[in-house]
Amino acid sequence: RAIIELSDVSKSYATSGHIAMPLCGITASVPQGAFITITGPSGTGKSTLFRLLTRLEEPDKGRIVYQGKPLSDWNPPELRRNLHYVFQVPILFPGTVADNLDYPTKIRGGKLEKQEMQKLLDRVSLPRDYLSRNVGELSGGEKQRVNIARSLSLAPDVLLLDEPTSALDKKTTEHIEQEIRNYHAKGHTILWITHSPEQATRLGNIQWHLEGGRLKERTIK
Ligand code: ADP
Ligand code: ADP
Secondary structure, three states: EEEEEEEEEEEEEOOOOOOOEEEEEEEEEEEOEEEEEEOOOOOOHHHHHHHHHOEEEEEEEOOOOOEOOHHHHHHHHHHHHHEEEEEEOOOOOEEEEEHHHHHHHHHOOOOOOHHHHHHHHHHHHOOHHHHHHHHHHHHOOOOOHHHHHHHHOOOOOOOEEEEOOOOOOOHHHHHHEEEHHHHHHOOOOOEEEOOHHHHHHOOOOEEEEOOEEEEEEEEEE
């Protein structure tokens, strides 16, 4: 069963005299529970695809359906709770790590217990005492780990990851990969953009390669 279906989706941008056409008539579907890795040269529309899926932008043409319902019928906040975009550059607000981890739950009227926040830190291999650290003092890689932990706190059905490990060292990368695999094993659907063909093959069961506006699909396992 497909959780996401794209039919003939196009998106272009007009910029200072020329037109960039990152996506040109893309048709593809994401099976429920798939782990899709997305590769392609820089500037080929990988992030654009994620922005379309989360309705940060609208396609010029074509149709996207999530859970059997056209994307245009979803209200964006509800959609983004289910289909969550982990931006490549972590967007944290000033405050402590705990403030940031708690935020998605808090704005939905809930509260994360300290123990739950500590478990989220364990999952991204950050020390538990980081809860009280100010995010302004963290390194880029640590910010990315807080960013991922915060996304996991919402337990979205579909996780969209935009080169999540590109700024991380090998050990942390392995840890994050394992965490996302565990998340996938629980039945969640993963879309992961990577610049590494090796990582794409290692992690994915389906690979989407974007180039020249087109999408080529390959079954890995
Ligand atoms: P990728 O994630 O594969 O590196 P992007 O999806 O970020 O690529 O961008 C695809 C193309 O669209 C690039 O040529 C980029 O310059 C262009 N583009 C993306 N966003 C905009 C925008 N808001 N305005 C103009 N051009 C854009
Ligand atoms: P909500 O998603 O319920 O609106 P958030 O705190 O997650 O609340 O996001 C606030 C706003 O920031 C969103 O409405 C959206 O514009 C942007 N945003 C944050 N996280 C995401 C995400 N993962 N995907 C897309 N947009 C996001």
